[in-house]
Structures are given as C-alpha cells and as structure tokens.
Amino acid sequence: MNLPDDISVKDVDVLIIGGGTAGPMAAVAAKEKNPDASVMLLEKANVKRSGAISMGMDGLNNAVVPGHSTPEDYVKEITIANDGVLLQKGVMTYAENSYEMIQKLDNWGVYFQKDETGEYDMKKVHHLGTYVLPMPEGHNIKKILYRRLRRHRVIVENRYQAIRIMKDSEGNACGCISINTRTAEIYVIRAKSVVMCTGAAGRIGLPASGYLYGTYENPSNCGDGHSMAYQVGAELTGLECYQINPLLKDYNGPACAYVTGPLGGYTANSKGDRFIECDYWSGQMMMEFFNELQGGNGPVFLKLDHLAEETIQEIEHVLHTNERPSRGRFHDGRGVDYRTKMVEMHISEIGFCAGHSASGVWTNEKGETTVPGLYGAGDMASIPHSYMLGAFVFGEICGANAAEFAAERDFAELDVDFITAERDRILAPMKRTDGIPPSQFEYKVRRLVNDYLQPPKVTKKMDIGLQRLQAMEEDIQYLYARDAHELLRANEAQHIYDCAKMAAVASMYRTESRWGLYHHYVDYPETNNEDWFCHVQLFKDDSGDMVCKTRPIDPYVVELDDNEKNAYAQMRVQQAG
Amino acid sequence: MPIASQISMVPVVVDDDKCIAEKGCRTCIDVCPLDVLWINEDTGKAHMKYDECWYCMPCETDCPTDAVTVNIPYLLR
Ligand SMILES: Cc1cc2nc3c(=O)[nH]c(=O)nc-3n(C[C@H](O)[C@H](O)[C@H](O)COP(=O)(O)OP(=O)(O)OC[C@H]3O[C@@H](n4cnc5c(N)ncnc54)[C@H](O)[C@@H]3O)c2cc1C
Ligand code: SF4
Ligand code: SF4
Numbered sequence: 235m236n237l238p239d240d241i242s243v244k245d246v247d248v249l250i251i252g253g254g255t256a257g258p259m260a261a262v263a264a265k266e267k268n269p270d271a272s273v274m275l276l277e278k279a280n281v282k283r284s285g286a287i288s289m290g291m292d293g294l295n296n297a298v299v300p301g302h303s304t305p306e307d308y309v310k311e312i313t314i315a316n317d318g319v320l321l322q323k324g325v326m327t328y329a330e331n332s333y334e335m336i337q338k339l340d341n342w343g344v345y346f347q348k349d350e351t352g353e354y355d356m357k358k359v360h361h362l363g364t365y366v367l368p369m370p371e372g373h374n375i376k377k378i379l380y381r382r383l384r385r386h387r388v389i390v391e392n393r394y395q396a397i398r399i400m401k402d403s404e405g406n407a408c409g410c411i412s413i414n415t416r417t418a419e420i421y422v423i424r425a426k427s428v429v430m431c432t433g434a435a436g437r438i439g440l441p442a443s444g445y446l447y448g449t450y451e452n453p454s455n456c457g458d459g460h461s462m463a464y465q466v467g468a469e470l471t472g473l474e475c476y477q478i479n480p481l482l483k484d485y486n487g488p489a490c491a492y493v494t495g496p497l498g499g500y501t502a503n504s505k506g507d508r509f510i511e512c513d514y515w516s517g518q519m520m521m522e523f524f525n526e527l528q529g530g531n532g533p534v535f536l537k538l539d540h541l542a543e544e545t546i547q548e549i550e551h552v553l554h555t556n557e558r559p560s561r562g563r564f565h566d567g568r569g570v571d572y573r574t575k576m577v578e579m580h581i582s583e584i585g586f587c588a589g590h591s592a593s594g595v596w597t598n599e600k601g602e603t604t605v606p607g608l609y610g611a612g613d614m615a616s617i618p619h620s621y622m623l624g625a626f627v628f629g630e631i632c633g634a635n636a637a638e639f640a641a642e643r644d645f646a647e648l649d650v651d652f653i654t655a656e657r658d659r660i661l662a663p664m665k666r667t668d669g670i671p672p673s674q675f676e677y678k679v680r681r682l683v684n685d686y687l688q689p690p691k692v693t694k695k696m697d698i699g700l701q702r703l704q705a706m707e708e709d710i711q712y713l714y715a716r717d718a719h720e721l722l723r724a725n726e727a728q729h730i731y732d733c734a735k736m737a738a739v740a741s742m743y744r745t746e747s748r749w750g751l752y753h754h755y756v757d758y759p760e761t762n763n764e765d766w767f768c769h770v771q772l773f774k775d776d777s778g779d780m781v782c783k784t785r786p787i788d789p790y791v792v793e794l795d796d797n798e799k800n801a802y803a804q805m806r807v808q809q810a811g
Numbered sequence: 812m813p814i815a816s817q818i819s820m821v822p823v824v825v826d827d828d829k830c831i832a833e834k835g836c837r838t839c840i841d842v843c844p845l846d847v848l849w850i851n852e853d854t855g856k857a858h859m860k861y862d863e864c865w866y867c868m869p870c871e872t873d874c875p876t877d878a879v880t881v882n883i884p885y886l887l888r
Contacts, residue, residue, distance in 0.1 A: 283842040
C-alpha cells in the first residue's frame, strides 16, 4: 500500500530530532562513526540559531577538569544534589567524557576562559567541588556547530516539527511523522534509528508575567519530545522532580549566580543578607529560596551593589552580551543599575529538564530509551544536571550508538494506516472554520498547572488539577488554526497538555517529599527512603492509560560516606536562619 | 463560535527604511526560533506577525542593515 500524494517520504539511516545543542553533536558523531550513513537533522526552528544556546552561553556549569576534580567527585556531588535518586552510571559516563569534550570543542574553536598560564580558569559554584568554566566570548558556538554539520554533509531540514515517532512491527523506532511549520505539509522520515534532542519541556507552567513566551527555556522547547516518547510507549522518569529555577523577576532569565558568584555577587534577602550557603541550583537551594520569598524577609535579590566598578563592568559585559543579551535592556527599562540597587529575583514556572534537574525521558548510560532504536540526549533525557556539556557528551554517545544500531537494520515497512490517521489528526485544526484558538487552550492548561500542580504540592489540589485537565481532553477536537503557524501552536499545545497531565500523575504517585522544593509534597512532608528510594517511571499502559511504576536504583559505582549524604540538606546559612 | 481579533503591542520592530527584504533578504525570518517574523504583504518588508517572542535577539544581531530592534515584551517591562 502506498502513501497518499500529499505526504512526502524520505529515507535516512539515522534521524536526529532537534538541532539545538545535543542534536548537532549527535549528527556529527553519527557521521564520524559511519561516514557512509545518511544522517538527517530535523529542526523545528533553524539550526543556525535554535535551542538554549542560540546566542551563546555564559559558561560550562559542570566541567570535570583534571587537577580540579575527578569523575568520582562529580558523581558524588550530583548524587547528593539529587538525594541519591539517579543512574550513577550515566552521570559517571558523562563525567569521564567531560574533559575530552571540552578539548574537542576547544579544538573546534569554542572559546573557554583561560588563566595566565593557559590553563582553564575554573571557578567554584557548587557546594563541594569546582566545576564552572566561564566562556564569556561563547557567542560563536552555534556557528561552529553549523560548520561541522556542513563539513560532515549532514542533511539539515529546518522548520519541521516532529510530532510522532513511528514504530515497526517488532517495536523498534523507525522514523517520525513531522509537519512543515510554514506550509503544513506532512513529511514522513523513515529511519533505522532515531535520536531525540528536543530540549526541555519549558512551556508547562505559566511565567509570573503571564506572557506565554516569557519562559526560562527557549519556548520552542515545549515538551514535544516528552509527549512523543510517551505516545510511542517509552518510559519517562523523575517527572515529579520538576525543574524550578531562581531567576530575575519578570525577565525570567538566569540571575546569574554562576557568573556573578565567583566575582563576589550573591543571592540575598530584602535585608541584603546571604541566606543560602551555595548558589548552585538544587531543589534544596530552591526550598530555601522559596521559604525566603514567602517569609517576612522576601523578596529575594541578586546583590552586586557592593562590588568594585571594574567587577560590575565585567559582569555587565558577560550578562548583557552573551546567552540572554536583552537583559541590559530589561534593566534599563526599569532604571536598575547593579551599582546602586539589588536586583529582584523570583522563581520560575515549573518544567521538565534533565539539564538542570532530573526529569525527562528515561535513558541509560548509552543514551538508550526503553524503546529499541530510540535514543535521547540533553535536556529531554534523564541524565541529571547535565547542562550544556552533558548535552554535547550524550549527543555524541547517542549519535554513535544510533549509527551502530542503524548499520544492523533494514528500513521498516511503512504503516500507512497509522500515518494517514495521524495526518488527519494533525491537520484537523486547519480543516475547521472556527473553534478554540491554540493560545487560549495553551494558556488554560498552563494556568491550571500553576494553580494546582506547582509546589507546595497538595493531593486535593493536584486531584482537582488533573480532573480539570482531563476535562479539557474534550476541547482538543475544537482546536482551530487559521494557518500553518497556528497549526504549529495547536500541535505544541497538545504536547504541553500531555506534559501537564504527566506532572500531576507522577507527582501524586510519589507519596513522600524529596529534592527540596522540586517535590515538596505537603501531605507527605518527610523523605521516606524505605519506600521511595527508587525511580518513578511514567508510561502509557496497554489500555492507553497514563500510569507509573517504580524502578529500583542501579547499584552505585561511587559509594558515599554517611556524612556526605546530607551535604546539600544544610543549605541555609545558620546566622540568617 | 465567534472569533474576536485583538490588538497586541509587539516587542520587535523593523525599520522599513533600512530593511532590504525586497532584495531577497530573509535573515531575521530565517533565524527566529519561534518563527514569528514574516514578510508584511502590504509593505514587502519584514515584520513581527505573531506576538510570541523570547526576546532572544538573533533577529537583531544577524540583520545586515541594523533594521531590527528587540524590545522587552510589554507584560515583562
Ligand atoms: C537561558 C539558559 C541559560 C543557560 N545557561 C547555561 C550555562 O551558562 N551553562 C550551561 O552549561 N548550561 C546552561 N543552560 C543549559 C543548557 O543550555 C542546556 O542544558 C542545553 O543547551 C540543552 O541542550 P539540548 O540539545 O537538550 O536542547 P536545546 O539546545 O534547547 O535544543 C533543543 C532543540 O530541539 C528543537 N525542537 C524542539 N521540539 C522539536 C520538534 N518537535 N521537532 C524538531 N525540533 C524540535 C528546538 O527548536 C531546539 O532547537 C542554560 C539554559 C538556558 C535556557
Ligand atoms: S534581516 Fe534586516 S534587512 Fe533582512 S529582512 Fe530582516 S529586517 Fe529586513
Ligand atoms: S527576539 Fe528572538 S523570538 Fe523575538 S523575534 Fe527576534 S529572534 Fe524571534
């Protein structure tokens, strides 16, 4: 049976979805592994400027550099920051490859800060070890990646949103169904293996400003990958361990302690006092941040007004030209000058992100999801606290492993019924003549998330939230899009909707509190290691229901001393307490 | 179901005098991660068609004629 004419098909050996950080690296690695393989990088935006690092990055947040730390030190730090729940093997794989990746990027021309002797200029921000490497001139990183894609003849397809992963009769991933975001044409890519690099789910919650796109994450990362993985039957993990970040109020970008901390800046309460021991982002740190915000000493501020003029200029240079360069304009608009005023901070909306937290599509130390032939890297996967360098390391691992997997396989037969049914479903909002605008549907989902699902988590509230979300299932059939762009938003909104339900279901399943604010469950305020020292896996069961199960934690590769385990539990500065 | 059309103050502004879209330039449109810049059918110049902006600035940085200005969206200012 052939596909109808309005659906075009392309065959490639390896398909990479998402061309931000992990994706380009995965594509290059697949080509390096097998230069004869055809490799496609599919991107919703344009790989030249897509993803979290579109304008550059302020620094590596988790560089494991010999002489400063060992992979074992790093694994310990991340184990403690995650209250012990993690796949240590995965973090170890990252840590062992971290330095090599820095050198690779350095060779490619990415600029990292070096000291007088030419060594990497490492800074301490974490609670225990030294892992931050500034890259104040890191603007050109996307250009450098792009050059590599060209050199390796990766097939780049911009402005295609992947919507569903396809599976063959044996259950292997065999490509995806995507849509052109400007023409609404359906494009099927048949592949022998698939790597998902679709970034965080950053549009689940609503920023305090109410502006749908004023999110911490690049809003093109709306959870498409999480929803696709769920729909194809892959397991997701740790979704109850939300990402919540301390940010500049309203601007909603990093404040950013990793840049200012080593230069003497810090997070302070309204009295100008330090109240947290360590500005490294963790659930425990966020709990203290939240307590201070709610308590009489709020709001919380970034304090720089005590610093010398040259230091302030250095900070301005980094924060106002790199990563989130519109920040200076934001401050100018409000007359905020670091020299004279503390800068108001707030907490972000919730999200799923392995890059900063530990929530995402389950992947092991090889980057494999629970669906054969389907890999995941970066913020959408589950190797915790992986940040940019983790996205590169696991992008590389996934690309190479996916190329190997592809080499053993033939193309699967296309499931024409599935594809045509999906086409009809995907295009339906454009066939209608009126209905619910995607922006209103999305706003409502995200507002419900804020009202009922963000911490402090309460069973009764989450119950209501989930019920209200479930009732919105009815509304999907009325989504209305006037053009291809609105259709893109309608499809995104449905993925956001899936993610919102996942947040509720996973949070209610884990009946304890863990990870500080991330899973601060009021009905179960204590951490319960007896019953809950395990992963929570969320998946779609055979009857199509969203369910959870536990997964035991794999044996550690690095053991912790008893006195180390609580290092992150003592976040509050004692005298400010 | 009736649909209302609402006005919205968009954050990104293009200076029509500087924009050279008629010479085939599409740079800002190409780089925008949210695909919210399009050619204005009436003027032939680039403009912000959808108010869905991350104030991330590739459009302004990459424009060859400095025609684009990114302002902070009103709700955040
Ligand atoms: C504001 C900000 C500041 C940060 N600062 C730092 C820092 O200083 N140091 C550090 O180490 N880390 C930092 N991080 C974290 C780091 O940038 C991320 O962890 C990392 O870049 C994630 O890479 P990724 O490939 O997973 O996602 P991204 O680079 O965001 O790429 C995801 C890509 O997938 C595409 N996509 C999404 N859905 C689809 C779909 N359906 N079909 C096709 N394509 C799709 C998106 O358009 C995007 O290009 C920061 C993150 C943010 C948001
Ligand atoms: S990049 Fe500048 S010149 Fe080119 S279309 Fe956009 S505004 Fe016009
Ligand atoms: S600032 Fe970013 S999101 Fe806004 S129009 Fe420019 S490129 Fe697009």
